Amino acid sequence: MIAHAENIPRGRHPLVQFIARWVLTTNHKEIGTLYLCLSFTLFMIAGAMAMLFRLELAQPGLQFVTANFYNQTVTLHGLIMVFGAVMPAFVGLANWMIPMMIGAPDMALPRLNNFSFWILPFAFFMLLSTLFMEGGAPNFGWTLYAPLSTTYGPPSTDFLIFGIHLMGISSVLGAINIIVTIFNLRAPGMTLMKMPLFVWTWLITAFLLIMVMPVLAGAVTMMLTDRHFGTSFFSAAGGGDPLLFQHVFWFFGHPEVYILILPGFGIASQIIPTFSRKKLFGYRSMVYATVSIAILSFIVWGHHMFATGMPLVAELFFMYATMLIAIPTGVKVFNWVATMWRGSLTFETPMLFALGFVVMFTIGGLSGLMLAIVPADFQYHDTFFVVAHLHYVLYPGAIFATMGAVYYWLPKWTGNMYNERLGKIHFWIAVVGLNVTFFPMHFVGLAGMPRRIVDYSLPFSDLNLVSSIGAGFLGLSQLLFLYIVVQTIRGGEKATDQVWEGAEGLEWTIPSPAPHHTFETPPHVE
Amino acid sequence: MTSITNRVQSFLILAVLWVFSQNASAQMFDMRRGVTDMSQRVQSLHHLIFGICVVVGAIVFIVMFYSIIAHRRSKHPEPAKFHESTAVEVVWTLIPTLILIGAAVPATMTLIDIEDNSDADLTVLITASQWKWHYQYVEAGIGFYSNLTTPLEQINNVDPKGEYYLLEVDNPLVLPTNLKVRFLTTSDDVIHSWWVPDFAVKQDAIPGFINEAWTRVNTPGVYRGQCTELCGMNHAFMPVVVEVRSEEDFLSWIDDQRLANELAGEAAVAARSRDWTMAELMPMGEDVFLTHCATCHQPDGMGQGIKYPALAGGVIPTGPVEAHLERVMNGLAETEMQAWAPQLSDLELAAVITYERNAWGNDTGDVVQPLTVYSAR
Numbered sequence: 001m002i003a004h005a006e007n008i009p010r011g012r013h014p015l016v017q018f019i020a021r022w023v024l025t026t027n028h029k030e031i032g033t034l035y036l037c038l039s040f041t042l043f044m045i046a047g048a049m050a051m052l053f054r055l056e057l058a059q060p061g062l063q064f065v066t067a068n069f070y071n072q073t074v075t076l077h078g079l080i081m082v083f084g085a086v087m088p089a090f091v092g093l094a095n096w097m098i099p100m101m102i103g104a105p106d107m108a109l110p111r112l113n114n115f116s117f118w119i120l121p122f123a124f125f126m127l128l129s130t131l132f133m134e135g136g137a138p139n140f141g142w143t144l145y146a147p148l149s150t151t152y153g154p155p156s157t158d159f160l161i162f163g164i165h166l167m168g169i170s171s172v173l174g175a176i177n178i179i180v181t182i183f184n185l186r187a188p189g190m191t192l193m194k195m196p197l198f199v200w201t202w203l204i205t206a207f208l209l210i211m212v213m214p215v216l217a218g219a220v221t222m223m224l225t226d227r228h229f230g231t232s233f234f235s236a237a238g239g240g241d242p243l244l245f246q247h248v249f250w251f252f253g254h255p256e257v258y259i260l261i262l263p264g265f266g267i268a269s270q271i272i273p274t275f276s277r278k279k280l281f282g283y284r285s286m287v288y289a290t291v292s293i294a295i296l297s298f299i300v301w302g303h304h305m306f307a308t309g310m311p312l313v314a315e316l317f318f319m320y321a322t323m324l325i326a327i328p329t330g331v332k333v334f335n336w337v338a339t340m341w342r343g344s345l346t347f348e349t350p351m352l353f354a355l356g357f358v359v360m361f362t363i364g365g366l367s368g369l370m371l372a373i374v375p376a377d378f379q380y381h382d383t384f385f386v387v388a389h390l391h392y393v394l395y396p397g398a399i400f401a402t403m404g405a406v407y408y409w410l411p412k413w414t415g416n417m418y419n420e421r422l423g424k425i426h427f428w429i430a431v432v433g434l435n436v437t438f439f440p441m442h443f444v445g446l447a448g449m450p451r452r453i454v455d456y457s458l459p460f461s462d463l464n465l466v467s468s469i470g471a472g473f474l475g476l477s478q479l480l481f482l483y484i485v486v487q488t489i490r491g492g493e494k495a496t497d498q499v500w501e502g503a504e505g506l507e508w509t510i511p512s513p514a515p516h517h518t519f520e521t522p523p524h525v526e
Numbered sequence: 527m528t529s530i531t532n533r534v535q536s537f538l539i540l541a542v543l544w545v546f547s548q549n550a551s552a553q554m555f556d557m558r559r560g561v562t563d564m565s566q567r568v569q570s571l572h573h574l575i576f577g578i579c580v581v582v583g584a585i586v587f588i589v590m591f592y593s594i595i596a597h598r599r600s601k602h603p604e605p606a607k608f609h610e611s612t613a614v615e616v617v618w619t620l621i622p623t624l625i626l627i628g629a630a631v632p633a634t635m636t637l638i639d640i641e642d643n644s645d646a647d648l649t650v651l652i653t654a655s656q657w658k659w660h661y662q663y664v665e666a667g668i669g670f671y672s673n674l675t676t677p678l679e680q681i682n683n684v685d686p687k688g689e690y691y692l693l694e695v696d697n698p699l700v701l702p703t704n705l706k707v708r709f710l711t712t713s714d715d716v717i718h719s720w721w722v723p724d725f726a727v728k729q730d731a732i733p734g735f736i737n738e739a740w741t742r743v744n745t746p747g748v749y750r751g752q753c754t755e756l757c758g759m760n761h762a763f764m765p766v767v768v769e770v771r772s773e774e775d776f777l778s779w780i781d782d783q784r785l786a787n788e789l790a791g792e793a794a795v796a797a798r799s800r801d802w803t804m805a806e807l808m809p810m811g812e813d814v815f816l817t818h819c820a821t822c823h824q825p826d827g828m829g830q831g832i833k834y835p836a837l838a839g840g841v842i843p844t845g846p847v848e849a850h851l852e853r854v855m856n857g858l859a860e861t862e863m864q865a866w867a868p869q870l871s872d873l874e875l876a877a878v879i880t881y882e883r884n885a886w887g888n889d890t891g892d893v894v895q896p897l898t899v900y901s902a903r
Contacts, residue, residue, distance in 0.1 A: 060692075061682065061687065062681055062682055067761075067762065068759045071758075134832050135832050136831065139759070140756065141756045147717070148716040148756065148757065151716075152716055152861070152862065236732075236735060241734070242734070242735075243732065276605065277605040278606060279609035281608075282609070282615055283609070285615045307730050307755075308730045308732065308737075309730060309732070309737035309738070315637060316637065319633065319637070320630060323626045326622060327623060330622045333586060334618045337586060337593065338614070339609075341589070341597065342597055342605065342606035342608075344599045344604060344605040345594060345598045346599050347594075347598075358590070367579070369579060370579060373572075373629065375567070375568045375633060375636040375637050375726070378568070378640070378726055378728045379557055379568060379723060381728060381754070383754065443554060446556060447555075450721070450752050451754075453752070454761075455692060455763070456692065457690070457691050457692045457693045458687060458691050
């Protein structure tokens with residue numbers, strides 16, 4: 001089942017060998033690397049779009065882009081960040097780490113693993129190619145609301161639909177692979193309640209993926225038939241309902257935002273105990289809290305739609321259900337703090353990112369609680385307050401967590417220590433940049449600035465300029481990250497097998513760098 | 527390490543102070559209080575939940591930063607061994623639950639009142655379309671369109687921006703004080719959302735469906751908001767302006783509107799009873815074009831790609847007059863090109879079509895008369 005060196009054609013040109021190795025690989029570590037490289041590339045592309053529209057928003061008036069192109073960049077920024085940057089990054093980490101954390105030799109379905117990855121570059125090539133099509137790229141926001149995306153969408157919308165189908169297939173196959181691996185390939189003695197939290201959160205995430213990606217596929221298929229085959233799912237003129245799209249989309253969309261967060265919870269739950277030199281506080285309640293968050297995520301989709309004219313009873317239901325989510329989320333934050341309490345803390349780069357994650361995710365979680373209050377939400381909804389909220393949860397929850405994970409496990413992957421000093425500088429530029437970018441957005445939102453507008457009235461000017469300056473720093477800090485990772489891959493101080501003195505888990509029992517094949521004989525877990 | 531932290535902290539504090547000093551009014555950092563009882567209740571609710579969040583956040587961060595400082599390895603080399611406590615878990619599950627119930631009760635009461643649309647004194651039907659609002663006073667039987675008036679020169683940074691840049695319209699919605707006004711929102715094309723922050727009213731306008739909301743304004747004045755649902759290219763250029771007058775002023779305004787409608791009818795008859803010259807129609811047509819057409823087709827008539835075709839040398843403006851009239855008056859289904867016949871007068875339509883047929887080197891020499899437009903209706 002495992003990739004064999006014989007798969008790689010010998011005696012050919014080195015370039016052919018190189019390509020064949022990466023295209024044909026079924027090794028979980030190589031596929032993990034492929035996912036992470038793709039994710040970072042798309043992260044930079046979607047980030048460049050953010051730089052572009054922050055540049056446009058620095059001053060009132062139209063300076064750099066047209067209104068139509070602005071909408072295209074906003075749409076692609078959202079779609080690529082969600083489906084191209086965050087999800088592949090987490091799948092890449094899962095590929096690398098889950099087999100090593102549960103004592104498995106590889107993923108359970110290696111060829112499927114290869115297939116799920118290689119769908120993605122084509123999906124994103126297709127999505128990005130829409131930028132160069134006549135009529136431009138999709139310009140209706142990543143939420144794809146009908147009828148703006150159906151009747152009024154540009155011709156390139158069909159490429160977006162097909163791209164989303166491909167991404168969905170990739171995600172579902174990847175999720176099946178992860179579930180099968182976790183259920184079947186755990187080392188003897190590794191019971192479910194002994195699994196590292198990262199494995200647990202990914203198991204739950206994988207179930208969410210299998211349940212909701214087909215829902216999104218259904219939504220975009222209905223878009224497609226509305227556009228070309230004479231159906232009227234989302235058109236009132238034909239007996240349909242534009243709101244049906246929003247219900248279906250957010251039934252996918254809300255679990256989706258937890259898909260983008262839960263593995264980050266798992267990463268923080270690995271890093272914080274290591275650098276606190278103390279076991280994770282409340283392991284069981286962490287697992288139960290994650291499961292409850294996942295279950296609740298299916299009954300709160302309506303909180304994205306409070307302004308659509310819902311009946312009072314539905315508004316009350318979704319408000320209460322949403323407020324409930326604060327409880328398990330709070331439990332997680334309290335547990336992390338309790339893990340640190342009376343530990344023996346050091347602040348290497350992974351720990352800084354994990355702490356940055358906890359602090360800023362808490363801010364984002366609290367503003368999420370504010371958004372649950374329906375009467376207040378009528379004022380917050382679709383303003384920059386929401387933009388601030390979602391970036392405070394997703395930037396720390398997904399990006400900081402992923403970067404923390406990369407710093408944490410990079411010595412294990414490459415056998416080299418990264419440059420600690422540069423890593424810390426990267427963290428501080430990113431954390432300042434993030435707060436300078438997104439904190440003022442709370443205020444412009446409260447003052448009345450709607451989101452997704454290319455131009456705004458004069459009272460919002462100062463704070464938008466602050467946001468744009470912060471965004472520049474945030475964008476630049478990622479180049480430093482790239483430099484640090486490349487430098488570590490090329491060499492550096494040799495890492496020990498243990499790497500971090502406080503770290504626990506099977507991945508630290510194997511050599512650094514991790515050999516091509518690990519745990520061909522399963523370890524025994526006490 | 528700590529010195530970096532200190533430096534970063536002082537930088538952040540300075541940055542925040544700088545921002546505050548730039549905007550003396552605290553208004554900039556708070557939800558607007560607004561001018562209705564409901565908007566004030568919503569603001570109080572915002573303060574309540576915001577206060578809860580600040581307190582909870584502060585407690586979490588104080589404990590966390592205390593631990594970061596006091597339990598760092600140089601101060602606390604031996605980590606403790608505890609890693610479980612059911613009692614603590616129960617406490618920090620129960621306390622947040624109680625806090626949430628405390629927030630849910632006032633939120634529920636406010637929401638029940640917000641959703642009580644009964645016993646309105648006055649009903650306004652708001653029909654959204656790309657990118658304007660159409661207001662109809664159901665009882666009085668009058669109605670008008672409300673368009674952005676900020677000139678393109680300000681948007682394109684040629685002229686300095688005015689005080690109400692992007693928040694100014696030709697015909698604001700006029701409402702009386704103290705009366706309960708019911709809004710019915712719907713849309714002709716995509717989903718829009720009608721929002722006036724000072725009323726705390728935000729209601730989506732959905733094609734094929736009608737939503738309800740209401741307000742009762744206490745203070746006369748001019749209140750400004752915007753469309754808050756992405757509705758296509760010019761989503762940023764679709765402001766809401768509401769002028770609130772005393773009841774008496776409002777009633778006399780309604781009479782004025784009725785009179786104006788009659789006069790407009792008479793003017794239309796007068797306009798089509800005579801022939802207009804190109805010299806008369808061209809400047810009028812340019813005004814109409816810049817107000818209604820130029821955001822898509824551009825002031826120089828060059829358009830923007832296939833969705834917003836160029837009119838300079840375009841097939842329709844240089845083709846038969848009948849086809850041109852048909853396209854402008856009835857629009858093109860399922861595109862942003864809307865039907866202008868309901869929105870513009872015969873004279874305005876004649877002027878803008880004449881302008882399009884003769885500007886930018888189109889030079890067809892055609893002069894379209896209001897009577898021609900009238901008979902095409």
